[in-house]
Amino acid sequence: MHDKRLSILLIDDDADQVDLSATFLEQELPDAETTTVVEPTAGLTEAIEGTYDCVVCDYDMPSRDGLAVLAELRDAGITVPFILFTGKGSEEIASRAISEGVDEYLQKGGTEKYTILANKIENLVEKHRAEQQVQRGFRAIESAQEGIGIIDENGVYQYLNDAYAAIYDRGRSEIIGEHWEMLYPTKEVDRFTDEVLPELYERGSWSGVATGLTKAGDPVHERLVLTPTSDGGHVCLVQRVAEDTGPSSEEALETRALNATSVGVTITDPDRDDNPLIYVNDGFEDLTGYDRDAILGRNCRFLQGEGTDPETVASIRDAIAEGETTSTTVLNYTADGDPFWNFLEISPIEDDSGTVTHFVGFQRDVTELIAHRNEMEDQIEWLNEFAEVVSHDLKNPLSVIRGNIELALQTGEMDRLSEAKQSVARLDELIDDLSNVMRQQELVTNPESVDFAAVFRSLDQFDTVSRSVDIVDSRKIVADEQALARLAENLVRNTLEHGGPDAGIRIGTLSDGFYYEDTGEGVPDGTTDEVFKPGFSTKEDGTGFGMVSIRQIVRAHGWTVSLGESDAGGARFEFTGVETVT
Known part of the structure; x- marks a missing residue:
């Protein structure tokens, strides 16, 4: 739940109540985004046309009550969790709500109710997402081109997809509930009973070729992959092949490599010179863009390029030399030269004596996953840095407020309080602005036409300057x-x-921006490249985050900032790449 935002629709004809509910829910669920609607018909339309994880609805409303809203949502095919959150509670309403399919029923009350409501929303959404994931997986199995079947501990089919039944020219209903022996001739039944099934449960998997029977009794040449289940049954993946010519040693290895998977699968022969590829599946061709006829017989280092890490390659080579399993992420390149991050798993294949005869490799494109991870790491770094900047930028108006109050107390000059009040207003603006930045994680949210010099004039807390x-x-x-x-x-x-x-x-314009310079002490020699780094300061008690704040704002606008020396020996900042208004 923590890596996905929650989108919640609140429907309640009481505007104050629905706004209060939204406020408390966003406090209880930091990742939540709420939408409020105060008219049930409009709320129903929003729920149907929008994309929400959960609907929280009042019961007693004009034009239609909450249960009527639920009924129309379900008729429209909207299956997200629905919570009836009502101030009008009774056993009759609760009973009716449950019987009509409300996921949860909760009566309004004190603020503690929002903690309960938040927990119910989170649990229901998590359950709904899990169910959706299962359904997607089931649909994928149902639509798979490979035959997939599940056989129980008694050898009886409990499930199979249409592709499985079609291999034997039968319908699913003709096979489900029957023993697997019905699909094989006596010779194959004996082989499976005496050899295949014992090996399956001893080694944890089995793959190979077999001959089944169609409904008309014709032979079906097939490739099988069997995997045991925890209850004593097994899952069977089956593919029909053109003919049974008797598998060669390489063909037998191919069947172990799950040729029917979208994952890239390769098999290499370490007994041959340079450990060449002797098999690649369709998934490998799709992943890399290489045609198998052009790469069989070659070492798979052709996937490497100038950005591939030599240490990663060395670790893969060492694992193969030791006959060990290894997994790593390596930068590879497609046939067109496009880079992609490859999650590579390599495992040795041993013969009956324990000697490594081949290596099987599995490749998956994880480029998007790594990009997302890097994006998250950058985001965390930005947030950490921004937290320091927030602290820094709030201290100045606070110090102005504190100083004016102290002077007012010491001297009795009440005008000082007016100056403090101006800084309070500025502090309030800053807090609102920084709060919006934290919520949206964007420093620039409302670009508009601004006279940049007027901004400097408006800084009341720096009035003397x-x-x-x-x-x-x-x-x-x-x-x-x-x-x-x-x-x-x-x-x-x-x-x-x-x-x-x-x-x-002194401030003024440049051809594509503006500058700011002063007559201060300037920047020490050799430090201009360090100034905008977090923590850098030429003062012992400085935080170094003032310049970081400047850098963040400049980058967020798409500008460039450079630092040099003014004619008076002070600092000169030049801001370029600035869009002007003509």
Whole structure:
């Protein structure tokens, strides 16, 4: 549940109640996203046309009650969990709700009810998702081209798909409930009983060829893969083959490799020079784009390229040399030269004496999985860094508030409280802005036309400095005004911290952006590349996150920032790649 967001639809004719429910549910379920509707007909339409994990609905509403909404949802094929959350409770309503298919019934009450409601939503959605996954798996089995059957401990068919029955020119109903012996001649029945089934349960699997019988008694040449189940039965995968010519040693190995799978399967022969491929399945061709006739007889290192890690290749080579099983993720390349991350598993195949005769390999394309993992790691790094930036950016208005209050207490100058109040307002704006950033994980959410110089003038908490700002020229640019204000605050704060209150500030336009420079102490030699890294500061008590905040805002806008020296020996920041408004 933790890696998927919850989308919840709340239907209640009481606007205050439904907003309260949404607020508490989002507190109880941080990954939840709620949508509220106060009219049942509109709520029904939203539930049908939208995509939701759960519907929470009031009972007593105008035009139709909650159970009527449920009935129409089910008629429309919407099967997501439905919770009746009602202030009008009775045994009669509860009984009726359960009989009409409500997944949960809960009566409204105190705020503690929302904890119960959140738990019910989470459990129901998790169960529903699991059921959907099972159904998808079942549909995949039903539509598979390979025959798939399940046989119980007594040898009786409990399930098989249409492809399985078609191999023997029969319908499913003719086979289910019958013993597997009905599909084989006496000679094959004896072989299975004496050899195949004992080997299956001793080794944990069996694959090979056999001859079955159609309904008319004609022979069916087939490939079988058998896997035991925990209850003493087994699963059978079957493919029809053109003729029974008597399997060669390589053909027998091919049947062990589950040729009918979408996973790339290869078999190599270490007794031959350079351990070449002697078999690849269709899945391997689809994965790599190579035609089997062009690669059989070659070592599979042709999949490697300039980005393939030599240490990973060496570990694979060492495992093969030792005759050991290995699994790893390696960067490979398709026949067209496109890179993909390959999750590779290699296992030795031994003969009866325990000697390794071949290696079987399984390949899966995990490029999207790795990209998602990297994206999540980048996101976590961004959030950690942003948390430090938030702390840094909130401290300045807090210090202004604290300083003005202390001065008011010491001197009795009540005007100080007015200045503190202005900083409170700015702090409130900052909190709202940063809260939106954390929710959306985007620093730039509302780009619009902004006069960048006006942003510097509006920084009330830096009033004594802003009066000395030399505005050479200005223009309107496309930016998120709140984010731009944070950038300006950090620039001014940097000047105050390193140049003092008397340092001059100058801003103006560039051909594709704007600049900010001061008359402070400048940047120490050799540190311009380090300034925007987290934790870097030239002050002993500095956090180093002011520049990180600037970097984040610049990147979020798609701009570029460079740092150099002003004509007065201070710092000069140039922001380029900025979209202007003409």
